[in-house]
Amino acid sequence: MSKKLYEIGDMPPLGEVPEQMHAWLIRAERFGQPTAAFQKEVVTTPSIADDEVLVYVMAAGINYNNVWAGMGVPVNVIGARNKAGETEDFHIGGSDASGIVYAVGKDVTNVKVGDEVVMHCGIYDRSCPWVKKGGDPMYSPSFKIWGYETNWGSFAQFTKVQAQQCMPKPKHMNWEEAAAYTLVAATAWRMLHGWESSSVKKGDVALIWGGAGGLGSMAIQIAKAVGATSVAIVSGEDKFDYCTKLGAKGCINRNDFDHWGMLPHWKDSAGYAKWLKGVRGFGAKIWEVLGEKRAPNIVFEHPGETTIPTSIFVCETGGMVVVCAGTTGYNATVDLRYLWMRQKRLQGSHFANTVQCNEMNELALSGQLDPCMSRAFTYEELPIAHQLMADNKHPHGNMSVLVGAAEFGLGASGKPAVAMVHPTLPKGDVHTSPAPYPMSTPLPGIAEGEPITIADDGSKVRDLMHRGIISCAPDETVGAVAKIMVGNEIHAVVVMDAQGAAVGVVSQTDMVLARQGRTPDQARSLRASEVMTPGCATCDADMLLSDAVSLMTGRRMHRLVVTEKGQPVGVISMTDVVRKIIGD
Numbered sequence: 397m398s399k400k401l402y403e404i405g406d407m408p409p410l411g412e413v414p415e416q417m418h419a420w421l422i423r424a425e426r427f428g429q430p431t432a433a434f435q436k437e438v439v440t441t442p443s444i445a446d447d448e449v450l451v452y453v454m455a456a457g458i459n460y461n462n463v464w465a466g467m468g469v470p471v472n473v474i475g476a477r478n479k480a481g482e483t484e485d486f487h488i489g490g491s492d493a494s495g496i497v498y499a500v501g502k503d504v505t506n507v508k509v510g511d512e513v514v515m516h517c518g519i520y521d522r523s524c525p526w527v528k529k530g531g532d533p534m535y536s537p538s539f540k541i542w543g544y545e546t547n548w549g550s551f552a553q554f555t556k557v558q559a560q561q562c563m564p565k566p567k568h569m570n571w572e573e574a575a576a577y578t579l580v581a582a583t584a585w586r587m588l589h590g591w592e593s594s595s596v597k598k599g600d601v602a603l604i605w606g607g608a609g610g611l612g613s614m615a616i617q618i619a620k621a622v623g624a625t626s627v628a629i630v631s632g633e634d635k636f637d638y639c640t641k642l643g644a645k646g647c648i649n650r651n652d653f654d655h656w657g658m659l660p661h662w663k664d665s666a667g668y669a670k671w672l673k674g675v676r677g678f679g680a681k682i683w684e685v686l687g688e689k690r691a692p693n694i695v696f697e698h699p700g701e702t703t704i705p706t707s708i709f710v711c712e713t714g715g716m717v718v719v720c721a722g723t724t725g726y727n728a729t730v731d732l733r734y735l736w737m738r739q740k741r742l743q744g745s746h747f748a749n750t751v752q753c754n755e756m757n758e759l760a761l762s763g764q765l766d767p768c769m770s771r772a773f774t775y776e777e778l779p780i781a782h783q784l785m786a787d788n789k790h791p792h793g794n795m796s797v798l799v800g801a802a803e804f805g806l807g808a809s810g811k812p813a814v815a816m817v818h819p820t821l822p823k824g825d826v827h828t829s830p831a832p833y834p835m836s837t838p839l840p841g842i843a844e845g846e847p848i849t850i851a852d853d854g855s856k857v858r859d860l861m862h863r864g865i866i867s868c869a870p871d872e873t874v875g876a877v878a879k880i881m882v883g884n885e886i887h888a889v890v891v892m893d894a895q896g897a898a899v900g901v902v903s904q905t906d907m908v909l910a911r912q913g914r915t916p917d918q919a920r921s922l923r924a925s926e927v928m929t930p931g932c933a934t935c936d937a938d939m940l941l942s943d944a945v946s947l948m949t950g951r952r953m954h955r956l957v958v959t960e961k962g963q964p965v966g967v968i969s970m971t972d973v974v975r976k977i978i979g980d
């Protein structure tokens with residue numbers, strides 16, 4: 397062994413693994429913004445197991461995952477691993493890379509020392525019973541994202557990977573380009589090709605959200621390769637050229653429409669009609685771009701909450717909306733009528749298995765997949781690249797950072813079978829979306845995670861409730877109920893039957909909905925029983941205030957009828973809670 401530690405850019409002789417290596421480390425005590433969280437350190441080079449490979453990293457890809465790893469939210473990845481028995485008190489991130497194989501475990505057959513490889517980020521336990529009996533490793537409880545959920549990612553001179561993660565590096569790409577595409581392209585591949593009869597086919601129409609983004613730019617190329625026609629959605633016309641050069645038939649500027657967000661309530665006929673008008677206009681725009689009246693057979697989704705209602709509406713009968721993220725929010729709303737009557741499929745998808753990663757990589761090897769690298773950084777600039785992402789100031793496309801490669805532009809040898817198009821990325825683009833959560837998010841109640849501590853001062857509903865119930869009879873007119881509401885400065889009236897049982901609530905929303913499509917006189921003469929929301933959500937006076945709030949937020953309501961010994965005795969409302977918060 398000639399040296400214990402090699403400097404960055406000073407490549408050890410092939411196959412010689414130094415005792416120590418340089419790496420960018422995240423430690424719990426400096427969780428926070430990327431420029432503080434990532435620090436350069438020297439650590440012991442990891443040893444490998446029988447099915448593992450040690451790769452000398454030439455370049456690493458940058459993903460949102462490690463912005464969040466550095467912040468320590470939504471998961472403290474170091475704490476989670478320590479809990480599971482791993483001893484390292486640091487995290488080396490990096491879920492994309494290109495490099496050279498330096499050592500292999502004794503069971504490794506697919507790569508040898510000296511091979512130039514790219515690595516995908518799907519790790520699983522090969523002894524998992526599900527995997528052993530031939531199940532998709534993506535469904536294995538042992539599945540993890542390398543360099544986020546696991547340590548020893550690509551932000552170091554050497555990375556430790558499973559042999560199945562290694563794939564041939566496209567010879568025509570330089571190191572930084574080769575490090576840029578795998579995570580997003582493999583995810584897009586599974587979304588488009590992983591769902592049997594719904595997978596994208598020649599002649600299909602694919603609607604691609606975020607066509608100039610990391611996933612979208614890959615999806616356009618994957619759809620093109622199979623002979624499908626894609627329509628890309630973007631937030632500005634400056635990105636049209638980029639998407640069409642990648643292979644989209646045409647683009648739509650989402651800012652030309654304003655019907656985004658959760659669906660209006662189906663009882664809100666005016667709101668629903670307005671939404672329908674917006675979504676129909678959007679559908680007509682798809683026809684215009686296609687030059688024919690066809691609906692997308694497959695919709696490539698990741699914005700989530702703001703776009704899912706539209707995606708499901710415009711999707712072809714029998715088609716599929718496939719989703720791998722909820723960048724704008726997780727509570728996507730669905731009008732079930734369209735789902736069941738038109739027999740559409742809403743399919744979740746997460747990363748990709750080994751076979752799918754390799755299928756995707758064939759496309760890259762052949763030259764049909766541009767890595768869409770927007771910017772490469774030096775090793776020193778790694779925290780800055782992450783900071784740009786955290787601040788939403790990074791360019792569209794995929795970013796890389798040099799690790800072992802001494803200069804930009806090295807590593808390419810040979811030409812692809814298919815000539816590559818190198819579209820120009822939109823310049824000066826600003827991300828308007830909130831920074832997405834990491835692709836792997838622990839699910840409350842399923843995956844292990846830090847328990848959320850409920851801030852609770854022990855207040856009970858009885859401490860804040862209004863005693864007494866302002867009520868009306870079921871056959872009282874809406875006009876009379878409105879007077880009760882206004883006269884008492886309240887937002888809802890409880891409907892009580894002759895036996896004194898609370899049978900429903902007339903809220904302000906119910907009143908406004910009742911007015912839709914009617915004259916004021918017609919609305920006024922309706923009966924409370926006709927407009928009320930039937931049933932009555934109740935809570936006991938002794939319930940914790942925080943539990944009552946959760947009950948209201950979960951049901952999207954603003955008040956609960958309070959009971960004592962099963963009898964209604966008062967009301968607690970969100971307004972009361974707001975008053976408590978502001979100290980009124």
Ligand code: NAP
Nearest residue numbers: 583606609610611630631699720721723746747829832835
């Ligand atoms: P990205 O490069 O930031 O692209 C996201 C695109 O979404 C942007 O280009 C933006 O394009 C578009 N967008 C933003 N806000 C939108 C809105 N309100 N409505 C419609 N479109 C909007 O990110 P990415 O790499 O493509 O990743 C996208 C999401 O997938 C992230 O949340 C990421 O964490 C997740 N992901 C999941 C997996 C998985 O395996 N589950 C893998 C990779 C990524 P315009 O502004 O031009 O419309």
